[in-house]
Amino acid sequence: AAYPADGATVDDILKNVDNAMYFAKQSGKNCWKFYDTDMQAAAYEKMLLTNNLHRAVANKEFSLHYQPQVSIATGAIVGFEALLRWRTPENGDIPPTRFIPVAEQSGLIKVIGTRVLHEACQFARRLTDSGRGNLCVAVNVSPHQLCADGFIESVDDALRAAGISPSRLEIEITENAVIASLQEAISRLETLRGMGVRLTLDDFGTGYSSLTYLQRLPVQTLKIDKSFIDRILDTGANKTIICTIVDMAHQLDMTVVAEGEETAEQLAYLAGSRCDLAQGYLFSRPAPEEEAVGLLPPL
Numbered sequence: 001a002a003y004p005a006d007g008a009t010v011d012d013i014l015k016n017v018d019n020a021m022y023f024a025k026q027s028g029k030n031c032w033k034f035y036d037t038d039m040q041a042a043a044y045e046k047m048l049l050t051n052n053l054h055r056a057v058a059n060k061e062f063s064l065h066y067q068p069q070v071s072i073a074t075g076a077i078v079g080f081e082a083l084l085r086w087r088t089p090e091n092g093d094i095p096p097t098r099f100i101p102v103a104e105q106s107g108l109i110k111v112i113g114t115r116v117l118h119e120a121c122q123f124a125r126r127l128t129d130s131g132r133g134n135l136c137v138a139v140n141v142s143p144h145q146l147c148a149d150g151f152i153e154s155v156d157d158a159l160r161a162a163g164i165s166p167s168r169l170e171i172e173i174t175e176n177a178v179i180a181s182l183q184e185a186i187s188r189l190e191t192l193r194g195m196g197v198r199l200t201l202d203d204f205g206t207g208y209s210s211l212t213y214l215q216r217l218p219v220q221t222l223k224i225d226k227s228f229i230d231r232i233l234d235t236g237a238n239k240t241i242i243c244t245i246v247d248m249a250h251q252l253d254m255t256v257v258a259e260g261e262e263t264a265e266q267l268a269y270l271a272g273s274r275c276d277l278a279q280g281y282l283f284s285r286p287a288p289e290e291e292a293v294g295l296l297p298p299l
């Protein structure tokens with residue numbers, strides 16, 4: 001940062017140097033950045049979001065929506081993914097892709113994530129109580145959450161409070177969640193597996209997609225990222241990649257979910273690739289509980 005453009009006082013300039021350093025760290029470290037006003041805007045926005053998140057936790061501004069997962073072979077709904085929604089009084093809905101990273105950085109993800117686990121397990125319980133059988137409910141867990149103190153206990157609490165079998169709960173993690181501390185992540189995932197919780201590797205194909213992870217992570221389900229489904233009809237190469245992922249996963253005894261199908265053509269192709277489950281707007285957007293339950297066949 002330089003005088004006078006980036007500040008009139010030493011304090012201001014040092015504050016902006018700090019902003020620039022923060023951005024350099026976020027851009028993968030080992031690099032340098034000049035301060036610019038966009039950084040200040042981003043830092044300001046983050047501060048506002050963090051403050052609002054604190055308030056949101058206190059005021060219960062969060063809710064869960066549920067998106068069905070459908071068997072491609074039979075068309076039956078086999079479970080739901082719980083997706084977090086935040087409705088603010090001042091700015092309406094803020095998407096999770098914007099607030100989850102801020103919740104992670106501020107540590108708030110722990111209380112938010114615990115509530116999500118509780119609410120999702122209670123939803124599974126209500127499904128059983130209303131005669132909907134034993135459908136699974138999937139919950140997303142982010143990197144800090146998985147490795148935070150007390151995570152396993154909070155999963156156990158949520159299962160016990162709802163009185164459901166652990167096999168009704170599916171925990172979705174991404175490769176990013178395990179990369180930072182692989183050993184710790186694997187050991188936690190193994191504990192969850194031992195408890196009977198189901199595990200899914202989400203957004204497969206977007207990160208390193210390392211075969212080592214596939215071999216070492218005790219996951220039973222692989223979710224192919226939407227970006228592959230978007231391009232499925234583009235070229236023969238895309239089709240080959242999807243078929244290969246499906247075959248590989250099946251050989252490893254995993255179930256394969258394709259995420260984000262929006263057209264019947266995409267679904268028809270997936271059926272031919274022997275993919276097991278589909279979850280996309282074609283069937284339903286994530287919806288509030290009542291609407292999601294309404295998608296199930298009448299009792």
Ligand code: C2E
Nearest residue numbers: 083084096097100116140141142260261262279280281286
């Ligand atoms: P994800 O776990 O990969 O969830 C799938 C996202 O794709 C959801 O976005 C869903 O609404 C969207 N989607 C599903 N089908 C379609 C489709 O056909 N077309 C399009 N355009 N989109 C589709 P959403 O709800 O905005 O969530 C985004 C991400 O935020 C999630 O990605 C997940 O990583 C994160 N997230 C959501 N809820 C939670 C939560 O409770 N805890 C944590 N840690 N992360 C969450």
Ligand code: MG
Nearest residue numbers: 081140172202
């Ligand atoms: Mg997910």
Ligand code: MG
Nearest residue numbers: 202203223259
């Ligand atoms: Mg995904």
